[in-house]
Amino acid sequence: MNFDEEINRVGTHSVKWDAMEALYGVSPQDGLSMWVADMDFRPPACVQKAVEDMAAHGIYGYFGDDSAYLAAIQWWMKNRHGWDVDAEAIFTTHGLVNGTGLCVQAFSELGDGVVLMTPVYHAFARVISAAGRKVVECQLPVEDGRHVMDFAAWDDQMTGNERMLILCSPHNPGGQVWTAEELRGVADFAKRHDLIVISDEIHHDLVFAGHKHTVMPLAAPDIADRLVMMTATTKTFNIAGSHTGNVIIHDPVLRAKFAAVMGGLGISPNSFGLMMATAAYSPEGAEWLDALIAYLAENKRIFDEGVNAIPGLSSMNMEATYLAWVDFSGTGMTRDEFTARVEKDARIAANHGPSFGKGGESWMRFNLATPRVRVVEAVARLKAAFGDLQ
Numbered sequence: 001m002n003f004d005e006e007i008n009r010v011g012t013h014s015v016k017w018d019a020m021e022a023l024y025g026v027s028p029q030d031g032l033s034m035w036v037a038d039m040d041f042r043p044p045a046c047v048q049k050a051v052e053d054m055a056a057h058g059i060y061g062y063f064g065d066d067s068a069y070l071a072a073i074q075w076w077m078k079n080r081h082g083w084d085v086d087a088e089a090i091f092t093t094h095g096l097v098n099g100t101g102l103c104v105q106a107f108s109e110l111g112d113g114v115v116l117m118t119p120v121y122h123a124f125a126r127v128i129s130a131a132g133r134k135v136v137e138c139q140l141p142v143e144d145g146r147h148v149m150d151f152a153a154w155d156d157q158m159t160g161n162e163r164m165l166i167l168c169s170p171h172n173p174g175g176q177v178w179t180a181e182e183l184r185g186v187a188d189f190a191k192r193h194d195l196i197v198i199s200d201e202i203h204h205d206l207v208f209a210g211h212k213h214t215v216m217p218l219a220a221p222d223i224a225d226r227l228v229m230m231t232a233t234t235k236t237f238n239i240a241g242s243h244t245g246n247v248i249i250h251d252p253v254l255r256a257k258f259a260a261v262m263g264g265l266g267i268s269p270n271s272f273g274l275m276m277a278t279a280a281y282s283p284e285g286a287e288w289l290d291a292l293i294a295y296l297a298e299n300k301r302i303f304d305e306g307v308n309a310i311p312g313l314s315s316m317n318m319e320a321t322y323l324a325w326v327d328f329s330g331t332g333m334t335r336d337e338f339t340a341r342v343e344k345d346a347r348i349a350a351n352h353g354p355s356f357g358k359g360g361e362s363w364m365r366f367n368l369a370t371p372r373v374r375v376v377e378a379v380a381r382l383k384a385a386f387g388d389l390q
């Protein structure tokens, strides 16, 4: 594993590099791509080998016998998260945006409200709206530089029309590792308002030293009858193109509803995704992941130190993920002004804050999962672009 290696992804059908110019006006020739959440690193060698073995065999028929895949998930969840997963509780979807859409179909009706804690991963709102449900934005205040939950304010927002809450744990953007107490607060909130909780834990392996992620079933066993878990190997091991995720449901009533929707759509797994995930959830994958987290921690340190030294800019302290969340409100500039400086002057493609919902207005999100030289370069470019504020 050599995370410093700069691998050219331009012209490889990479959305991160090949769509940056169309989306942000930043050319991949001299620009830095720091938007969508995939990494510029190769996955662990065991994952690469799984793909090579399949290619060498050369027959790409339907997948059968997912026992090794299910066992790998069970092993990983027990070893990394202390969580016992029943094999029959696992549904394999085409990623977790797909999983979210299936949950929305299974557990709510047209016109129902779905609660989001914003600013949050933008695809949630897109899927909810596309399905004809109502996005209910409960804003996360920032206190002492950290997103916090405000249940008292959110209680007042509830109308009785809400059916589900999608929790992002750890949180994207901002990178909060919700404490067990915060998660219990979510569970109590869900009980008060009779909500099904979808806990999207796609980032739960990318946690920095000093923070402890608790999977929702362990934080709040009392909501087992209203809890749906979503996990995946894709963020952890940078295999998002395999579009494979897991929706894990222990409650039999919820499970039957979900199975009916999935069955009705004829969804069955992609063989490459399952083989890659099986290879990743292994001792070799775990060793690679530990090295990755140490590398990302240093990228984060360099980025935060550099950005926080620029007057008017403030990077939230990430406890997990590689998605830095930077507030530009201190510059006194309009959104168009600071965005133009990032895109036109610094030539960096980064996600625009408003796409994450209420609370994102003055922010931008920067993906730090890239070789360190690029993070150092990004900091230098931002310093130059906002140099007049020194």
Ligand SMILES: Cc1ncc(COP(=O)(O)O)c(C=O)c1O
Pocket (backbone or CB within 6 Å): 037, 094, 095, 096, 097, 098, 121, 168, 172, 200, 202, 203, 232, 234, 240, 243, 244, 245
């Ligand atoms: C919280 C969250 N959920 C889901 C996804 C995407 O999931 P998938 O690629 O499995 O559809 C992302 C991608 O950034 C994410 O941040």
